[in-house]
Amino acid sequence: MEQIQRSNWKFNMILLGMVLLLIVSIIYSITLGSADISMKDVYQILFAKITGNNALLEGFEKGWIDIVWLIRLPRILLAVFAGIALSLSGAVMQAIVNNPLADPYILGISSGASLGATLAILLGVGISFGPNYVGISAFIGALSVSFLVLLFGSSSSRADVSRLLLVGIALSSLCSAISSIIVFAANNRNGMMTLNFWLLGSLSAANWQIVKILAPIVIVISIFFCFQSRILNLMLVGDEAAVTLGQENHIYRIVYIILAAILIGFIVYACGIIGFVGLVVPHIARLLVGVNHKRMIPITILFGGLFLLWADILSRMIIKGVEIPIGVIVSIVGAPFFLYLVIQNSGERRQ
Structure with a gap:
């Protein structure tokens, strides 16, 4: 009993610490930027915009107001929501x-979303879907690849982990190759720049329209998965063990993949491909609170937003006056971490 209380206390402290750290990081990051705007002026502009008290904006240059309200804040919120979506989808895929x-x-889902977006931008595929057709095309690409991974990566109606990973890597390479062919065939310099945007990842396209589309999707799906801990935990014990406990995971697996594809599709639409977030963050969350998804999912959500927010801050601060693509910063952390996981898993198998 005492051990359970100690464990609950530790989780509550970590959760509270993550919330406070995320709030402080958001407040601090708003003051960062190439424009020389004082901290006091930044917060006064934000307060005036949030409260609608335009009298507080008298004396401010319109350029300052636009920088704080139309550039910095949407970018910060996009970083947080993108980090949440990538981390959450990674935790779900791992389960x-x-x-x-x-x-x-x-597993290739991001590359599938990128291919869908490339088809939409350069060839006009899906334009009949309306003004958000790029995001919808990215979602369809992500969903299609996710089902192909399950189709070709399964044997005897069961998900074979090794085959899933190999099929995912193969499909990821195929989607990237097709995207490149489309860009070169279009002979469009802007298309080449767009491909680089998808491959390297960037938050430079952040605006309030994207945030308003993304925020409700990420919030609703995050809340949903916070209440799916029991099913996610059963997936860890395997399908056969789950059946003996009266739980069939097949339908849930399909639903979860669809929701993960929705998240990834819209993140690729807004930010391009940002790899390794979904790999690194859930693993760190497990180290902090254990494998129980009831605790791991909330920590993953908070740490994911925090992780990508600080990655964006570093991308703008490492080289003064130059913005490094955020995907590069994340890969610098994620690639060594992935190698560490591979080596660790190999060591466990030998034992």
């Missing part, structure tokens, strides 16, 4: 295949 090495990037 689905019962392997800590799985994430949407490795």
Whole structure:
């Protein structure tokens, strides 16, 4: 009993610490930027915009107001929501295949979303879907690849982890190759720049329209998965053990993959491909609070937003006056971490 209380206290402290750290990081990051605007002026502009008290904006240059309200704040919120979506989808994919090495990037879902967006931008595919057709096309691409991974990566109606990973890597390479062919065939310099945007990832396109589309999707799906801990935990014990406990995971697996594809599709639409977030963050969350998804999912959500927010801050601060693509910063952290996981898993198998 005492051990359970101590464990609950530790989780509550970590959760509270994450919330406070995320709030402080958001407040601090708003003051950062190439424009020389004082901290006091930044907060006064934000307060005036949030409260609608335009009298407080008298004396401010319109350029300052636009920088704070139309550039910095949407970018910060996009970083947080993108981090949440990528981390959450990674945690879900790892539960689905019962392997800590799985994430949407490795399983090819991100590349499928990128291909869908490339088809939409350069060839006009899906334009009949309306003004958000790029996001919808990215979602369809992500969903299509996710089902192909399950189709070709399963044997005897069961998900084979090794095959899932190999099929995911193969499909990821195929989607990237097709995207490149489309860009070169279009002979469009802007298309080449757009491809680089998808491959390297960037938050530079952040605006309030994107945030308003993304925020409700990420919030609703995050709340949903916070109440799916029991099913996610059962997926870790395997389908056969779950059946003996009266739980069939097949339908849930399909639903979860669809929701993960929705998240990844819209994140790729807004930010391009940002790999390794879905791999690194859930693993760190497990180290902090254990494998129980009831605790791991909330920590993953908070730490994911925090992780990508600080990655964006570093991308703008490492080289003064130059913005490094955020995907590069994340890969610098994620690639060594992935190698560490591979080596660790290999060591455990030998034992």
